[in-house]
Amino acid sequence: MAFLKWVDEMAHHKNSALVFVTLFFVSLAIFPLFSGNFGIDLMSKIMIYAILALSLELIVGGTGLVCFGQAAFFGIGAYIAVRASSDTEPTSLLWLLPTAVIAAGFYAFVVGFLSLRTKGAYFIMVTLAFAQMAYFVVHDTPLGGGSDGIYLNLKPVLGDLIHLDSPISMYFFTLACLFLIFCFLAILLRSRFGRALAGIRVNEQRMLATGFSTYTYKLAAFTISGAIAGLAGFLFAIKDGFVNPEMMSWHLSGAVLVMIILGGLGHLRGALIGAFAFALLQEFFKSESVFGEFAKNWHLGLGLVIIATVALLPNGLVSLPGQIKARLVGTQSDDAGLDELGITKGKS
Numbered sequence: 001m002a003f004l005k006w007v008d009e010m011a012h013h014k015n016s017a018l019v020f021v022t023l024f025f026v027s028l029a030i031f032p033l034f035s036g037n038f039g040i041d042l043m044s045k046i047m048i049y050a051i052l053a054l055s056l057e058l059i060v061g062g063t064g065l066v067c068f069g070q071a072a073f074f075g076i077g078a079y080i081a082v083r084a085s086s087d088t089e090p091t092s093l094l095w096l097l098p099t100a101v102i103a104a105g106f107y108a109f110v111v112g113f114l115s116l117r118t119k120g121a122y123f124i125m126v127t128l129a130f131a132q133m134a135y136f137v138v139h140d141t142p143l144g145g146g147s148d149g150i151y152l153n154l155k156p157v158l159g160d161l162i163h164l165d166s167p168i169s170m171y172f173f174t175l176a177c178l179f180l181i182f183c184f185l186a187i188l189l190r191s192r193f194g195r196a197l198a199g200i201r202v203n204e205q206r207m208l209a210t211g212f213s214t215y216t217y218k219l220a221a222f223t224i225s226g227a228i229a230g231l232a233g234f235l236f237a238i239k240d241g242f243v244n245p246e247m248m249s250w251h252l253s254g255a256v257l258v259m260i261i262l263g264g265l266g267h268l269r270g271a272l273i274g275a276f277a278f279a280l281l282q283e284f285f286k287s288e289s290v291f292g293e294f295a296k297n298w299h300l301g302l303g304l305v306i307i308a309t310v311a312l313l314p315n316g317l318v319s320l321p322g323q324i325k326a327r328l329v330g331t332q333s334d335d336a337g338l339d340e341l342g343i344t345k346g347k348s
Contacts, residue, residue: 040167047174048235050275053259055228057271064201069131073104075248077230078237082152093158100234101227108226112219139245149244264316273317
């Protein structure tokens with residue numbers, strides 16, 4: 001009975017989201033104490049994907065726009081990180097990071113300025129087309145080093161304060177970026193701007209009728225989303241010291257979309273859960289020590305788990321506490337718990 005009471009509290013307590021986020025970031029902060037270099041490197045990569053997932057959550061879960069070109073902004077941030085770095089001495093983070101973020105945000109502004117004039121499937125195809133354009137620019141021209149990619153010789157620094165040439169320093173820098181982006185989006189989505197985005201997601205025509213310039217709001221959200229994706233790309237390039245055109249492929253855009261759906265649309269913490277679940281499942285099914293020869297077919301196992309998860313948890317993994325309570329206690333669970341955007345079932 002004590003367990004059922006705990007499940008009930010976790011499913012309905014108004015501070016459950018805050019408790020989860022606190023435990024999540026505290027766990028990440030102490031993770032290096034119990035892990036080796038492989039675990040630290042893997043977790044750094046997953047946190048970067050979590051930042052990318054948060055960027056897409058802003059426009060898909062927050063505004064209702066399904067973008068299939070997020071990898072382009074991710075790749076631009078990565079390529080700027082390498083191309084703008086010096087080969088003779090470490091480049092300062094003070095200007096290199098903002099340059100990568102602004103470049104990705106600018107391209108997102110251009111893409112959004114043109115693509116947001118379309119809707120539905122047309123919007124999806126236009127964003128995909130712009131992403132493929134960026135992909136072929138770096139793949140087929142000397143600018144991106146072709147299919148071989150480009151190596152980063154010296155990782156950036158911030159004076160004597162931050163050096164990103166060790167796995168542990170890269171880990172904590174990535175964790176700090178993830179935490180700041182999460183806090184920024186949480187504040188943004190609870191502001192007047194975020195409420196307007198939520199209104200657009202629910203009923204854009206009503207928002208237009210009340211005097212809101214929905215196009216401007218959507219363009220701003222799209223630009224911010226692209227800039228955050230550029231930050232993720234920047235971190236990925238610095239971590240690996242290498243970039244190639246595959247970072248801009250549509251496969252990555254599709255994978256990030258799966259992450260936020262898996263975690264639960266309309267929830268920032270859902271984007272975190274989805275990114276970690278997707279990446280860890282991928283590593284699990286790739287493990288030859290567990291699956292032997294079947295590990296070569298890891299896509300099959302991963303796909304079956306995702307299908308099963310979506311079928312059993314249509315509101316994503318974020319709704320799991322409510323689903324457990326519904327199964328064990330026999331009461332009806334909420335649609336997906338506390339909505340970060342302030343939109344709950346039955347409310348417009």
